[in-house]
Amino acid sequence: NSLESNPAFEIFQSKKLEYGQRLRFSESPSIEFKQFSTKHVQEYMKNIIPEYISAFANTQGGYLFIGVDDESIILGCPKDNVDRDSLKTVTNEAISKLPVFHFCSSKDKDKVSYETRVIDVFQGGNLYGYLCVIKVEPFCCAVFSEAPISWMVDKKKGVYRLNTEEWVHMMVDVGPVSPDHLKYTPKFLWKELCSQHKRLKDLVKQQIRSFSCGLLILSRSWAVDLNLEEKQEVICDALLIAQNSPPILYTILGEQDEQGQDYCTRTAFTLKQKLVNTGGYTGRVCVMTKVLCLSSQNNNKTSGGSVSPIDYPSSYNLANIQEMQDLLQALVIVLLNFRSFLSDQLGCEILNLLTAQQYEILSKSLRKTRELFVHGLPGSGKTIIAMKIMEKIRNTFHCETDRILYICENQPLRDFIQ
Ligand SMILES: [Zn+2]
Structure with a gap:
């Protein structure tokens, strides 16, 4: 596990640390230091956690240190500003809100895997505050810092914000099959x-x-x-x-x-x-x-x-x-292929597929739909539809070919159909 061979892992496992101590490593793509000397530590944490945790989870994983400055110096969060338990609670809450989307069929990793340690920081033998370290495992698919900011209008719902799943389905061709569904x-x-x-x-x-x-x-x-x-x-x-x-x-x-x-x-x-x-x-x-x-x-x-x-x-x-x-x-x-006039004329087979709209017309129940009016420009596939419908009439009503009347305006078309 590359997270355990990371120099940050040793600090992550510490029981106590000394105020002012300089860490022997600095920030990197898998290590981020943050330092808040304000009383509003929790507010700041709520803001940065989604961004850094999702970034680490979407890459190779990593460590987020809260209580270390940019010079790698341990300062901790003063105990007067924040208590031990709330550091964990804030972290858990913020991470549990991160939307995830699976392109894979993994069931066991439904959420981001992470571990939080709150380490005591001492100054001259007295407890000064805490260092909070979050170790984030890489995620199999996509983690978002928040639901995508994307909106739609609906007759009933009015203007509504897409959830992550809807958004991903619109952005990516995830195919007709989705995992767990x-x-x-x-x-x-x-x-x-x-x-x-x-x-x-x-x-x-x-x-x-x-x-x-x-x-x-x-x-x-x-x-x-x-x-x-x-x-x-x-x-x-x-x-x-x-x-x-x-x-x-x-x-x-x-x-x-x-x-x-x-x-x-x-x-x-x-x-x-x-x-x-x-x-x-x-x-x-x-x-x-x-x-x-x-x-x-x-x-x-x-x-x-x-x-x-x-x-x-x-x-x-x-x-x-x-x-x-x-x-x-x-x-x-x-289901969608058909023999075309063009294939016949050229003497070679061409793969033709019906469009979704054409197929939809053909999917109508012949017993219920007795009349269909299909209009379109030349070459838009009206003859193909007519042919397919005739095939369907033959199969649905078990009738002989010569009991189906086809009327058209030109001879080559008639010959092709025959
Ligand atoms: Zn996945």
Whole structure:
């Protein structure tokens, strides 16, 4: 530990020191001296602690001395100005307020690690005052001296100050997965599904309660998303991408259905193929399946036979956030890629991805949304949307291609669509 090989460590461990003694080291990037001869020591400490403690924690760690002047002379805080205990209390309070943000998945180091020593300073054999030393360990991620000074306006809240987490999320692309958090997405769909099906929330929560970090990606039909036929009895499919687990595809049915497992397995298999073939995913990948049923009381019991029969080795688990994000990246390509007119014209494959807005249009439930009016400039992707919607109509309503009428104004476009 470099903090213990630091010359300041010896002083940090002292029981008593002499007033006026000169330390054998001076200030450095890991040592800072402060001296307050005022009665308002505590006020001054509250002001400097956030700055120095966060600076040390964000770098290599270090020692903050309160009671040493710039010439390395121990002067202490006179005991008439401050009492022993309050030095510790002020320090603890100030440090506990420092906002931290983790980019890593470390759970054990939630706050800044530090240790405070209050050392007696004697003058001519009598207690004169105290030297307060704070030893700060380096922090794994980011420590702030205060919440960022950044504001937003909201209809309900009015003008409000962002907290550290909100601010970091706005400033940095931390990716869709954050540590210690299992997110349901898209949120609107989850809300809609929960309001339509009373038991859904509890059923899903029960299944995923042992996972603490990841994403649960909901869809009315993962099959349709993958260009397979819809199964009408399916309420929704949920794909779990979680740490320390392989991806799991849950198919949620209203009533028990013998074909449910087949549907889920086929969807999972296609997903796995596309992740590799289309998405270019290079890691080990398997997609486990599980069929859940809203009407049955105990899904763990009844669906015992419907869990994937193969137990994959743990090397198929998504080990960390990086692996989860790599898989998600492949998934984005699987879901958003499309064959373009341009690729055909040039005779070579071009990777095209739908925009988030285009995908949102496509995610609308076809059963509920019977009319869509999409307008845009030439080349903005209206034809692509139309094609994707036709694919979806075919899969959702199980109809033959020749039962879909497509009307357009130019011949090459018609030929391309055909
Ligand atoms: Zn961290």
